[in-house]
Amino acid sequence: MREPSPDKQEAILATALTLFTERGFAGTPTSLISKEAGVATGTLFFYFRTKEDLIDTLYRRVKSEAAQAMCQGLDKEKTAKDKLRRLGKNAAGWGIQNPAKLKFMEQFAYSPFVSTSAHEEGMSHFLFLEDLVRDGIRNGEIRDVDPSGLFCIMASALSGLIAHALLTDDPAEREKIIGNGLDFIWFGMKA
Amino acid sequence: MREPSPDKQEAILATALTLFTERGFAGTPTSLISKEAGVATGTLFFYFRTKEDLIDTLYRRVKSEAAQAMCQGLDKEKTAKDKLRRLGKNAAGWGIQNPAKLKFMEQFAYSPFVSTSAHEEGMSHFLFLEDLVRDGIRNGEIRDVDPSGLFCIMASALSGLIAHALLTDDPAEREKIIGNGLDFIWFGMKA
Amino acid sequence: MREPSPDKQEAILATALTLFTERGFAGTPTSLISKEAGVATGTLFFYFRTKEDLIDTLYRRVKSEAAQAMCQGLDKEKTAKDKLRRLGKNAAGWGIQNPAKLKFMEQFAYSPFVSTSAHEEGMSHFLFLEDLVRDGIRNGEIRDVDPSGLFCIMASALSGLIAHALLTDDPAEREKIIGNGLDFIWFGMKA
Amino acid sequence: MREPSPDKQEAILATALTLFTERGFAGTPTSLISKEAGVATGTLFFYFRTKEDLIDTLYRRVKSEAAQAMCQGLDKEKTAKDKLRRLGKNAAGWGIQNPAKLKFMEQFAYSPFVSTSAHEEGMSHFLFLEDLVRDGIRNGEIRDVDPSGLFCIMASALSGLIAHALLTDDPAEREKIIGNGLDFIWFGMKA
DNA sequence: GATGAATGAGGCTTCATTCAT
DNA sequence: GATGAATGAAGCCTCATTCAT
Numbered sequence: 001m002r003e004p005s006p007d008k009q010e011a012i013l014a015t016a017l018t019l020f021t022e023r024g025f026a027g028t029p030t031s032l033i034s035k036e037a038g039v040a041t042g043t044l045f046f047y048f049r050t051k052e053d054l055i056d057t058l059y060r061r062v063k064s065e066a067a068q069a070m071c072q073g074l075d076k077e078k079t080a081k082d083k084l085r086r087l088g089k090n091a092a093g094w095g096i097q098n099p100a101k102l103k104f105m106e107q108f109a110y111s112p113f114v115s116t117s118a119h120e121e122g123m124s125h126f127l128f129l130e131d132l133v134r135d136g137i138r139n140g141e142i143r144d145v146d147p148s149g150l151f152c153i154m155a156s157a158l159s160g161l162i163a164h165a166l167l168t169d170d171p172a173e174r175e176k177i178i179g180n181g182l183d184f185i186w187f188g189m190k191a
Numbered sequence: 192m193r194e195p196s197p198d199k200q201e202a203i204l205a206t207a208l209t210l211f212t213e214r215g216f217a218g219t220p221t222s223l224i225s226k227e228a229g230v231a232t233g234t235l236f237f238y239f240r241t242k243e244d245l246i247d248t249l250y251r252r253v254k255s256e257a258a259q260a261m262c263q264g265l266d267k268e269k270t271a272k273d274k275l276r277r278l279g280k281n282a283a284g285w286g287i288q289n290p291a292k293l294k295f296m297e298q299f300a301y302s303p304f305v306s307t308s309a310h311e312e313g314m315s316h317f318l319f320l321e322d323l324v325r326d327g328i329r330n331g332e333i334r335d336v337d338p339s340g341l342f343c344i345m346a347s348a349l350s351g352l353i354a355h356a357l358l359t360d361d362p363a364e365r366e367k368i369i370g371n372g373l374d375f376i377w378f379g380m381k382a
Numbered sequence: 383m384r385e386p387s388p389d390k391q392e393a394i395l396a397t398a399l400t401l402f403t404e405r406g407f408a409g410t411p412t413s414l415i416s417k418e419a420g421v422a423t424g425t426l427f428f429y430f431r432t433k434e435d436l437i438d439t440l441y442r443r444v445k446s447e448a449a450q451a452m453c454q455g456l457d458k459e460k461t462a463k464d465k466l467r468r469l470g471k472n473a474a475g476w477g478i479q480n481p482a483k484l485k486f487m488e489q490f491a492y493s494p495f496v497s498t499s500a501h502e503e504g505m506s507h508f509l510f511l512e513d514l515v516r517d518g519i520r521n522g523e524i525r526d527v528d529p530s531g532l533f534c535i536m537a538s539a540l541s542g543l544i545a546h547a548l549l550t551d552d553p554a555e556r557e558k559i560i561g562n563g564l565d566f567i568w569f570g571m572k573a
Numbered sequence: 574m575r576e577p578s579p580d581k582q583e584a585i586l587a588t589a590l591t592l593f594t595e596r597g598f599a600g601t602p603t604s605l606i607s608k609e610a611g612v613a614t615g616t617l618f619f620y621f622r623t624k625e626d627l628i629d630t631l632y633r634r635v636k637s638e639a640a641q642a643m644c645q646g647l648d649k650e651k652t653a654k655d656k657l658r659r660l661g662k663n664a665a666g667w668g669i670q671n672p673a674k675l676k677f678m679e680q681f682a683y684s685p686f687v688s689t690s691a692h693e694e695g696m697s698h699f700l701f702l703e704d705l706v707r708d709g710i711r712n713g714e715i716r717d718v719d720p721s722g723l724f725c726i727m728a729s730a731l732s733g734l735i736a737h738a739l740l741t742d743d744p745a746e747r748e749k750i751i752g753n754g755l756d757f758i759w760f761g762m763k764a
Numbered sequence: 765g766a767t768g769a770a771t772g773a774g775g776c777t778t779c780a781t782t783c784a785t
Numbered sequence: 786g787a788t789g790a791a792t793g794a795a796g797c798c799t800c801a802t803t804c805a806t
Contacts, residue, residue: 008769022303023303024217024302024303026217027217027303029797030797031795039770040770041772041773042770042771043771043772050798051797107301107302110294110297110298111215111298112213112214145371146368146371148355149355149371149372150371152352152355153375156347156351156354157344157348157351157379159347160344160347161340161343163343163347164343164344180336180340180341181340183379184341184380185344187378187379187381188348188378188379220779220780221780222778222779222780231787231788232780232788232789233787233788234786234788236780236781237786241780241781242779242780390791404685405685406599406685407599408599408600411774412776413774413776421791424777424778424779424794425793427776427777428790428792433776488683489684492680493597494595494600495597495600527753528753530737531734531753531754532753534736534737535734535754535758538729538730539726539729539730539733539761542727542729542730543725546721546722559719559722562718563722563726565716565718566723566726566761566762567761569760569761570756570757570761571757571760581765581766603801604799612766613766613767613768614767614768614769614801615766615803616767619766623801624801624802767804767806768805768806769803769805770802770803770804771800771802772800773800774800775797776796776797776798777795778795778796779793779794779795779796780793780794781791781792782791783789783790783791784789784790784791785788785790
């Protein structure tokens with residue numbers, strides 16, 4: 001029990017995720033995090049040098065987890081259309097399963113509290129998406145316009161879509177919303 | 192803004208806008224705002240009861256200004272397609288002219304520092320957009336799916352588009368990016 | 383009363399002097415200083431940016447005051463012998479009148495809590511003493527050896543002398559101790 | 574001292590000596606001492622009950638070692654003059670060989686971090702010096718004034734002398750400085 | 765003997781806000 | 786209206802010390 005206990009570190013991270021999304025970064029005292037996580041003040045600073053270090057670690061993790069969730073089964077799809085649809089479904093599914101993490105990502109995507117390096121690392125996990133768009137253009141499935149622009153809009157649209165899907169609790173309706181949203185995105189992109 | 196201004200309230204608002212976007216809300220002491228605005232500490236609290244009151248006022252103003260900018264000449268357009276295109280151009284144009292205000296809006300769109308009432312008031316200026324989508328569906332120009340979903344994705348896509356257009360300094364290229372982006376959105380929506 | 387009140391700053395300095403000598407620098411919380419000085423926590427940091435700034439200011443003041451006290455009437459004396467004796471009496475007199483300041487000087491003379499620059503400034507007030515020794519050597523009153531060495535030993539001896547004189551409360555005995563001590567120093571220096 | 578040492582207690586003491594003189598007592602966390610000494614945090618507290626206990630032990634040791642060094646060959650000298658000169662040379666020699674220990678002694682001579690009892694014990698090793706002065710007075714070699722006053726000034730002067738000798742690296746010059754300084758002291762004391 | 769994760773009191777400092785002038 | 790000295794609650798973080806392993 002006195003060996004490095006991943007439990008405490010995990011408890012701190014999980015608590016911080018919730019509190020940061022609920023109350024914002026500056027609105028969440030480290031003392032509250034440690035109290036809610038059931039550890040002592042000092043313990044938080046044993047695992048994370050500073051409060052910034054804590055949110056940075058959290059940001060990297062969440063971004064990385066989100067990226068991984070989006071990739072599931074992506075290589076099984078052949079066409080760009082299918083890949084994008086699978087991607088969109090993965091993203092929507094993950095976002096709906098992990099609304100706190102999603103909200104955290106959106107809230108801190110432009111936050112000055114997250115270090116530049118963490119922002120960059122977070123971004124890096126999603127670069128493959130741009131290649132995906134590029135490939136679709138090359139083989140004629142997707143409209144031949146600036147791929148980074150397409151990608152950027154697609155990402156924004158997807159995020160809006162998930163946010164909207166989260167407004168309902170009915171799985172069937174969600175399914176429909178997501179389907180319609182992915183149609184929107186695909187019609188916007190296809191050649 | 193950094194010179195002794197005849198209108199101290201405006202100086203405070205302008206300075207706060209810049210500093211909040213550059214350093215975040217909690218990262219910006221009111222003392223810094225008053226110093227940069229060239230007024231005394233107490234003066235800020237004469238015009239704004241609290242720091243929250245200041246950001247709230249700012250938020251309402253910026254949202255309202257953005258909404259007004261988007262409406263320019265909207266009633267001159269007849270079809271939903273033309274209305275949406277005009278709208279998109281207005282939005283992109285305003286965002287590019289006022290990047291600080293745009294960044295401020297995005298950064299504080301989900302911020303707990305802005306009061307719920309300010310958020311609601313901000314949102315209210317954009318409700319007419321949903322009607323616009325609804326009308327388009329009614330007359331067959333726009334795909335017949337849940338209008339609020341369409342609107343939500345459209346807004347997100349537009350925001351991503353502007354952010355992307357801001358990355359370049361070349362007006363011609365911007366024009367092209369915006370054109371492509373508006374195409375994306377229209378193809379995603381049209382019947 | 384809301385105009386810059388030298389009273390509060392002075393109260394803080396006086397309280398800090400006492401507490402630092404009684405309890406050491408690190409042993410004295412800033413909260414204790416402000417409480418004893420009758421001001422709020424924040425007031426201390428309004429007048430002194432940091433705790434280090436406070437001790438630095440104190441150090442500069444005390445050193446400067448001590449130096450000034452030692453110079454009193456020095457130019458009225460003609461010979462090096464008389465000058466040194468007057469100097470020694472001044473020093474002893476000041477030290478006995480201001481034991482807290484003296485203790486403070488000794489305690490923080492080598493302290494890493496006082497900045498190098500404050501140490502240097504403090505030292506600078508006493509450089510004239512070395513010239514005094516140098517003059518004495520030149521006119522043959524003082525032994526012709528390295529003046530900075532002589533000065534250094536003289537200063538140490540003087541400090542030990544005052545510390546010893548402070549052990550008694552009887553003014554007459556003090557007078558004798560100081561007289562004997564100054565003899566010691568003079569016999570050690572004279573040609 | 575910085576390699577894994579067979580004797581951890583000694584490693585801790587040696588490291589603490591250096592760090593305390595370099596950074597002060599309060600400026601040196603026990604965690605830093607144990608890290609630099611190459612032991613675990615807990616190990617320090619196995620050998621020393623508290624941080625105060627550590628500095629106390631160190632103080633007693635250093636004072637005792639210094640006293641012992643000063644006594645070397647003292648009984649071989651016959652006259653008070655010779656005894657004092659030998660004493661001075663011993664002290665200067667030791668101080669120059671052990672500048673860290675000397676600095677430590679001076680820095681903590683009045684420190685509230687060192688317990689009263691350690692201060693007293695440290696002082697006790699030097700009491701024989703006062704007897705030495707007393708004997709010199711009795712047999713007419715030394716001026717007949719209060720012996721404790723003489724002793725006190727002598728000690729201070731000696732300390733200043735060593736500090737001054739440490740400023741140069743040239744052994745020959747040091748020799749001269751020490752010689753001159755011991756002359757100063759002797760002339761100040763002799764009958 | 766030795767380790768180092770865990771503790772929590774307490775330190776320094778910031779900063780929104782007030783109010784006498 | 787405007788000022789800025791003054792306030793004190795509250796935040797982040799350090800660090801001496803413990804104790805299960």
